[in-house]
Amino acid sequence: MEEADVAQRWIAEWEPEDPGFWAREGRRTARRNLFLSVFAEHIGFGVWSLWSVLVLFMTAENGFALTPDDKFLLVSVVSLVGAALRLPYGFAVTRFGGRNWTVFSALVLLVPTGLAAVLVRNPDTPFWALLVCAAVAGLGGGNFASSMVNINRFFPEREKGWALGLNAGGGNLGVATVQLAGLAVMGAAGVAHPEILPLLFVPALLLAALLAYRRMDNLAAARTQRGVHRAVLRDRHCWILSVLYVGSFGSFIGYSFAFGLVLQNDFGRTPAQAAALTFLGPLLGSLARPVGGRLADRWGGARVTVGAFLGMGLGTLGALGASAAGSLPLFVAAFAALFVLTGLGNGSTYKMIPGIYAATSASREEGRRRAGAVIGISGAVGALGGVGVNLAFRQSYQATGDGVPALSAFLAFYALCATVTWAVYLRRSPVAADPVWA
Incomplete structure (x- = not known):
């Protein structure tokens, strides 16, 4: 590399499929970038999920006059942005480099954390200002896509299920982290000091930026031509995989944001009681994600994905039954199962992407570029599922006073996702069923 490239930590040649290169230097470099990416993405997810906890502090006893509709709207705006x-x-990763963008994306999150610390201290803050602050926190949601696109290029095809699953699962754990941190703040200071929670992320963001600056790398080969994004937008696999990701990741992030509010509305839980339960689901779902990737490495992404959606349907039926019976323990158990299954489905769906494009592209390099583009697109479309989940719950409570209509809609969608996966990738196509490719 030239001296300027060394200063900016650019790697010009990267061949992870070459066994010699991988054993000699590739594995060590890839794993270093993976672990640092996981840390930065973890903190980004925490900031993105911040408002799922802050709304629990905003009670009438604390001086806030927010309705359940207002709170669902706040978390929906965060999901949308x-x-x-x-x-x-x-x-941006393909334009500026994974290391450079990780530094920037960590530092920019100081803005929403600082704004939140100022605005949530005052119960008289106008609702529009809270909406703007929540929207800015949506910056943390973008970190997932840049991290996944970056890590996808570092690993060989045979290890991508594990690597992408670990990267995403470690990032997803940020949801559980912020919810546990919120519970700790409530236990130590009560609900009267919500500003403490966003301030906890300031040193973590500075550390993530520093570690990325000092130890991560940019891959010159990861620079993607603009035409690749246009090409995959015309490809049916891009949109089918995006719909599947709406069902898996959209459910994970949507339930993560909504679960505490549902417990308050349906079961009369206090903020502290709700916070004591909300972290469980995101924790289990995050830990299950790399397991889903590993299972997909062995059994095929499509097979695991179909199984995950069928299980999510059963979990939704369990939640409906628990809601009808008014049983909080059964409801929490059903949602815990749902979170685990969303994690498995997240890992297996993302494993399908590089496998499908490796098998259907004209060359290995073209497959890598297309897979990177689809990872970014499906991540964006899939995250919209989180908006849909929260808006569905909001409408459900407006219309009937409970979450049953929303859960019924989710059940129908999971059935559709399972059917589509089976029909496109298992019934006729050996590509996504083969563990080598899926």
Whole structure:
């Protein structure tokens, strides 16, 4: 590399499929970038999920006059902005480099954390200002796409299920982290000091930026031509995989944001009682994601994905039954199962992407470029599922006073996702069924 490239930590040649290169230096470099990416993405997810906890602090006893509709709207705005930013964030990695963008994307999150610390201290803050602050927190949602696009290029095809699953699962754990941190703040200071929670992320963001600056790398080979994004937008696999990701990841992030509010509305839980339960689902779902990737490495992404959606349907039926019976333990158990299955489905769906494009592209390099573009696009579309989940719950409570209509709609969608996966990737196509490719 030239001296200027060394200073900016650009790697000009990267051949992970070459066994000699991988054993000699590739594995060590890839794993270093993976672990640092996981940390930065973890903190980004925490900031993105911040408002799922802050709304629990905003009670009448604490001086806030927010309705359940207002709170669902706040978390929906966060989800929407995060989803909208995933595509440009994914493209930014191919333009500016994974290491450079990780530094920037960590530092920019100081803005929403600082704004939140100022605004949530005052119960008289106008609702529009809270909406703007929540929208800015959506910047954290874009970090996932840039991290996944970056890590996808570092690993060989045979290890991508594990690597992408670990990267995404470690990032997803940020949801559980912020919810546990919120519970700790409530336990130590009560609900009267919500500003403490966003301030906890300031040193973590500075550390993530510093570690990325000092130890991560940019891959010159990861620079994607603009035409690749246009090409995959015309490809049916891009949109089918995006719909599947709406069902898996959209459910994960949507339930993560909504679960505490549902417990308050349906079961009368206090903020502390709700916070004591909300972290469980995101924790289990995040830990299950790399397992889903590993299972897909062995058994095929499509097979695992179909199984995950069928299981999610059963979990939704369990939640409907628990809601009808008014049983909180059964409801929490059903949602815990749902979170685990969304994690498995997240890992297996993302494993399908590089496998399908490796098998259907004219060359290995073309397959890598197309897979990177689809990872960014499907991540953006899939995150919109989180918006849909929260808006569905909002409408459900407006119309009937409970979450049954929303859960019924989710059940129908999971059935559709399972059917589509089976029909497109298992019934006729050996590509996504083969563990080598899926």
